[in-house]
Amino acid sequence: MSRRTTAQRGAELTTWAVIYSLLGWLSLSAAVFGGAGESPYYLTAGLTLLPLAVGFWFRWLWARWAGFVVFSAVAAWAVWQIAQQRVWIMAIALLLTSVETLWCLWRWPERHE
Numbered sequence: 001m002s003r004r005t006t007a008q009r010g011a012e013l014t015t016w017a018v019i020y021s022l023l024g025w026l027s028l029s030a031a032v033f034g035g036a037g038e039s040p041y042y043l044t045a046g047l048t049l050l051p052l053a054v055g056f057w058f059r060w061l062w063a064r065w066a067g068f069v070v071f072s073a074v075a076a077w078a079v080w081q082i083a084q085q086r087v088w089i090m091a092i093a094l095l096l097t098s099v100e101t102l103w104c105l106w107r108w109p110e111r112h113e
Contacts, residue, residue, distance in 0.1 A: 013104045017056035024049035059109065067105045071098040 027046035031039045048070060055063020078095035081087050 013056055013059075013109065016101055016104055017053045019053075020049045020056065021053035024053055064105050064108050067101065071101045071105070074098045075102065 024046045027042045027049060031042035031046060034042055052063055052067055052070065054060075056067065074094055075098035078091040078098065081091035082095070
């Protein structure tokens with residue numbers, strides 16, 4: 001595999017690390033400032049996404065396997081929501097982002113030190 005391809009794979013995963021860190025911080029903010037009814041969901045999302053984002057950024061091996069578990073579960077939930085014909089837009093968005101993240105994790109770049 002060429003160096004350019006490896007660098008591109010790493011850049012793509014870094015992009016997701018930045019996106020998930022922003023979403024994690026926004027989720028934690030929503031948990032603190034939002035209503036009591038939805039706070040547990042936002043807190044769970046924030047506490048899940050932030051460590052994964054840091055792990056993706058530094059290419060820690062545990063983040064790869066945790067990412068497979070988390071995003072496979074999110075993709076399965078999204079497929080179930082689509083099959084039940086509920087929350088279409090959110091389910092499709094979650095499915096697409098989960099599949100893209102799983103693809104990046106599958107093509108996890110090797111660390112060269």
